[in-house]
Amino acid sequence: MSLLKNPSWIETRLLQCKSLDEIPVEIFDRINARLSKQTATPVVSVVIPAWNEEVNIVRTLDSLSKSRTTFPFEIIVVNNNSTDRTQEALDQLPNVKSIFQPIKGCGPARQIGQENAQGKYILMADADCFYPQNWIQKMVKALEKKNVALVYGRYSFLGTREMPRWKLAIYEFLHDGIAEVRHVKRPCVNAVGMSMGYVKDLGLKAGFVKTPVRGEDGRLCFLLREMGKIDQVRDRSIRVWTLPRTLAKDGSLFFAMITRIVKELTRLFQYFYKQKAHNVHATGEYKPKSVEYLNKLKALRKKKEAA
Numbered sequence: 001m002s003l004l005k006n007p008s009w010i011e012t013r014l015l016q017c018k019s020l021d022e023i024p025v026e027i028f029d030r031i032n033a034r035l036s037k038q039t040a041t042p043v044v045s046v047v048i049p050a051w052n053e054e055v056n057i058v059r060t061l062d063s064l065s066k067s068r069t070t071f072p073f074e075i076i077v078v079n080n081n082s083t084d085r086t087q088e089a090l091d092q093l094p095n096v097k098s099i100f101q102p103i104k105g106c107g108p109a110r111q112i113g114q115e116n117a118q119g120k121y122i123l124m125a126d127a128d129c130f131y132p133q134n135w136i137q138k139m140v141k142a143l144e145k146k147n148v149a150l151v152y153g154r155y156s157f158l159g160t161r162e163m164p165r166w167k168l169a170i171y172e173f174l175h176d177g178i179a180e181v182r183h184v185k186r187p188c189v190n191a192v193g194m195s196m197g198y199v200k201d202l203g204l205k206a207g208f209v210k211t212p213v214r215g216e217d218g219r220l221c222f223l224l225r226e227m228g229k230i231d232q233v234r235d236r237s238i239r240v241w242t243l244p245r246t247l248a249k250d251g252s253l254f255f256a257m258i259t260r261i262v263k264e265l266t267r268l269f270q271y272f273y274k275q276k277a278h279n280v281h282a283t284g285e286y287k288p289k290s291v292e293y294l295n296k297l298k299a300l301r302k303k304k305e306a307a
Contacts, residue, residue: 003169006158007241010130011062015158020054020085027062028092034065035075035095042074044140045117045200049101049109049193050127051080054089061096063130069137076117077127078109105212106193107219114203122203124217126194129155130241138238139197142231149202149228150221152187153195153235154179157244163253168244171257178264179232185274187230191221195233195240202227209281219280226277251298259298263291 017023046064050057057077064075076097079087081104090098099116101109114122121143123136135153142151156172159165182189196217206223209216221230250256266288 004166006165007130007132009066009132010158010241011059014055014059014062017055017058020058020089023055023058023089027058031058031061031065031093032095035093038074038095039072041072042119043071044073044121044123044136044197045114045119046073046075046123046125046136047078047110047113047117048076048125048127049078049080049106049113050082050086050090051104051109052082052084052086053127054082054085056128057086058089060125060127060129060131061093063132064125064136066133067131067136068133069140071136071140073123073136074118076113078113080104080106080109103210103212105209105216107209107211107213107216110193110216111208111210114200114208117200120200122198122200124193124196124198125240126242128242128245129194130158132238132240135195135238135240138235139195139233142233143197143199145229145231147228148199148231149224150191150196150198151231151233152191152197152221153233153238153240155192155194155240155242157247158241160244163244163247167253168247171247171253174257175260181271183232184271186271187232188218188221188225188275189271190232191218191230193217194242195238196221198224199228207281211281214285219283222275222280251302255294255298259291259294262294263288266290 074097076099077090078099078101081102090096099112101112121140123139139151157168159168179190202224206220209219247253247256250259
């Protein structure tokens with residue numbers, strides 16, 4: 001697989017769809033047919049929170065429906081009080097378990113998801129990602145290792161006209177490098193909900209944050225580090241792919257990189273010692289003043305461009 005190209009297995013036809021009406025009925029039929037063989041006693045539950053993802057959730061489920069695994073699995077999508085047609089999309093997929101969570105936030109959504117899961121293991125996924133066929137298989141294999149409580153994988157961005165793949169590959173190279181440093185003492189900073197798995201009983205014991213604050217994934221990882229090992233799955237064949245929506249919010253890839261580099265520099269020395277136990281349910285998001293200053297500059301730049 002080339003680092004400079006988007007994966008050939010991603011459904012390009014679905015990428016072109018902008019609304020639920022543009023998705024062919026045959027796509028829904030195909031997903032339902034692939035998921036019709038799910039058993040009533042899954043070993044793993046894939047839990048996906050979705051807020052206003054009427055098109056993206058179909059793309060994600062289409063990729064997951066192609067999974068090749070020896071582990072029986074179920075897919076649970078938590079409609080996190082969407083105001084678009086997300087539920088309408090889910091209603092066309094009876095082989096996907098749909099749950100409604102009126103409390104906004106990934107924490108509350110993932111919590112109700114794990115409470116309704118039947119599997120021994122939980123795989124966390126996001127509603128705007130594409131999953132390789134062997135993602136479930138290799139993530140669960142990593143979870144089966146002795147004393148492992150949680151595992152997390154890596155991710156890549158799909159290249160677009162505004163953000164070509166070669167530029168994103170450079171960004172990912174830098175990101176993966178700092179991830180190796182973090183993993184030694186601060187793996188919770190690496191843990192991302194788009195590609196993460198854990199032992200359900202331990203997750204239920206720890207619980208997700210109950211407020212709509214970011215970082216519900218890392219907070220769970222922080223709690224589970226006291227219950228078992230935290231492993232990183234580096235296998236490139238199961239990197240999860242997503243569109244660069246988060247990077248695009250910064251206006252350009254350059255500005256996105258600068259913002260993240262500044263943020264990393266503010267906490268670089270923290271990566272060399274283990275963080276003390278604290279109440280992760282009560283802490284806020286990490287927002288250094290330097291990044292807030294950059295965000296103000298970004299807002300001024302947008303204002304000037306719009307004038």
